[in-house]
Amino acid sequence: MKTALLGYGVVGSGVHTLTKAQPEHGVTIARMLVRRDIEAIRAIATRDFNEIVSDPSIETVVEVMGGEEPALSYVKAALRAKKNVVTANKLMLSLHYAELISLARENGAHLAFSAAVGGGIPWLTNLLRVARVDSVESLGGIMNGTTNFILTAMQQGGADFAETLAEAQRLGYAEADPTADIDGLDVRAKLALSCDAAFSQMADAAAVPALGIRHITAADVALFRQLGLTCRLIGKAERTEAGVAAYVEPTLFAADAPEAGVNGTGNVISFRCTGLGAQSFFGLGAGQSPTASAVMQDLIDTSAGTTAFDLARCNGAFIPDASSARHAYYLRTAAALPVGLAVRPLGKTPAGNACITKPLPVSALHALVQDCLAVGGSAFAAGLA
């Protein structure tokens, strides 16, 4: 299968290496879109996407450039040209899922994206398979290695957030602009894609409320340790009477919970189904080899015409709702809280008073944190699992 690669970065170079090392799969990288001269691939490189999209011998395009544009325009043009697309780009997919799967359907092309959630963990493919025969009741877990690295290091070392983020950047675990990771937006995109797969409907990613870890302090983490709890950033979706509740927020786990034992850049993602019960997938959610291996799996399946991404099943759209899910929270803020909200005071920290709240709808708590940030300058909340 003659294939073109868009982007020769961490994932792209990994995919190129894998296709060369495993010629038995019959996937050949024939063209490569780059934006600078790279000697190792000069013979097949181009800076002009038109050379790829207008080449009838190219059957499949692998998009591993990242970002929304021009990746989106290139992917749409490739699908219109009836080329299959394999991508790892969760941001682009989560924002334009409906349009992209419609285009793929109309043009009889495959659109596969195993690597977009969980890196090398075979999460989406298994979720899609189970959703064919069972009803998914809930799904979620640790879907972002950068924030898990930061939270683990703060728990184990006692350092503050800024210092730990700088260390993660120095080690290459966090990007120069960490916004998407630390504000929960990366998890939100992955959660929306997981909802698409599990509930066979397209979730509006922008409607999923996301609280990140930007405002966590060493004093918060010291209190969690005293309580015997471990903080992790979680994406969660669950069926409720009102539809599907989906949200991203820091969550506190007891020491014996699987999430509490997942340290560093590890991921653990689980689903619970009516018939099958619960299954969890644990492993490396990012990195060159795991991600390239997931892209390679999609290429092999695309070549055989058998990807798990059965686009015909996904019909209709839904707006995830976060008002029908509710639980108690750890809340620390310098702002005054509504009377009766705190059921267990935890004392003063340098950045405000901490407490455990009564059970609250997720949407209400997220709105309260935004209000506290607006008036008090700092606030951090984490749900009690």
Ligand SMILES: NC(=O)c1ccc[n+]([C@@H]2O[C@H](COP(=O)([O-])OP(=O)(O)OC[C@H]3O[C@@H](n4cnc5c(N)ncnc54)[C@H](OP(=O)(O)O)[C@@H]3O)[C@@H](O)[C@H]2O)c1
């Ligand atoms: N890295 C991971 O572990 C991982 C895991 C799961 C999913 N992903 C997803 O995979 C995608 C790629 O990630 P990555 O880590 O490989 O990123 P990366 O290392 O930054 O590589 C992106 C590559 O695309 C190239 N590029 C960007 N815009 C381009 C354009 N307009 N024309 C031509 N080339 C262009 C960049 O060129 P320059 O080198 O010239 O900048 C770079 O080589 C992203 O969507 C990411 O979210 C990554």
